Amino acid sequence: MATNQPTADEQQERVQYESRLRNGSLLMTLAGIGFVGYGVVFLVMNFVGSGFELGVSTLGGMTTADLEPTVAYYISHLHVATAAFIISTGIAVASLSWYGVRQRLTWAWATAIIAAVVGLALALPMHWTGDAFAHDWVTHLGPIYLATIVFVVGVALSYPGVRNAG
Template sequence: MSTQQSVQQEQAVEFGSTLWNGALLMALAGVAFIGYGIVFLVLNFVGGGFELGVSHLGGMTPAQLDPTVAFYISHLHVATAAFIISTGIAVTALSWFGVRQRLRWAWATAVITAVTGLAIALPMHYIGGFAHDWVTHLGPIYLATAVFVGGVVLAYKGMSTPAQ
């Protein structure tokens, strides 16, 4: 596809159209994923607990743990934050720059990217093992996911209608 065709397709997506709104919601959810990852990262270095919604493990704070174990947990938090942030960047870019151009591969890649991360990460929270406040720990990601799903549906409907 030439650059000229790409620009024409992008311009064909009217502000406020179903496709535009869907892409916007998907991109905003991606930004929320980035924000969640940043909070996750910041709390690792300046928070009193382990992460958002987790203040202790079995009654122990990070300061009470063996320093090597605490550093290892910190290392995992940084890596997890990095992947949450990078997933958010991918979802945002694919949604805003690809979905608005009616690129189904961009829509599908954004969906697969978000669903893969959530499908792998979320079930672990329901098998026990440690106490967490699910509202503060998972609430933000569930809210972002609901926005994303709404955007996915709107964008799909918008891509299914012919360009004006």
């Protein structure tokens, strides 16, 4: 009488998939939380910091107090909107990763990747085009690059577990 019990090698392979899936989805979730944290810092800097982004203390030597009030308010308005979208993208990435990727939902895995990639692909290249204003590259972009690296590692780790659902 034949049984359909998995072999020891198949069981070991399944454990490896589960471990990579769990660790990968955790890293993806942590990166999403990192995106939220970056957005919150961005928001806080607007109201109680320099009034500019993280890593930007002045624009050509001018603080927000030196700017024409309407321009300063407009910059603040854009910072709040940008922070909101960074935070909401981080929430989406973290939620999709924690609840969807761990369940091996390919659509959740792909959607988390798309959400992160679209935001980063649209926002980051602007930072490589000229030096219209001075900013500290490490404090301005370092946190988001770190979160992105963690996210990519999580994506790679989780892929075999998502791909081999069942």
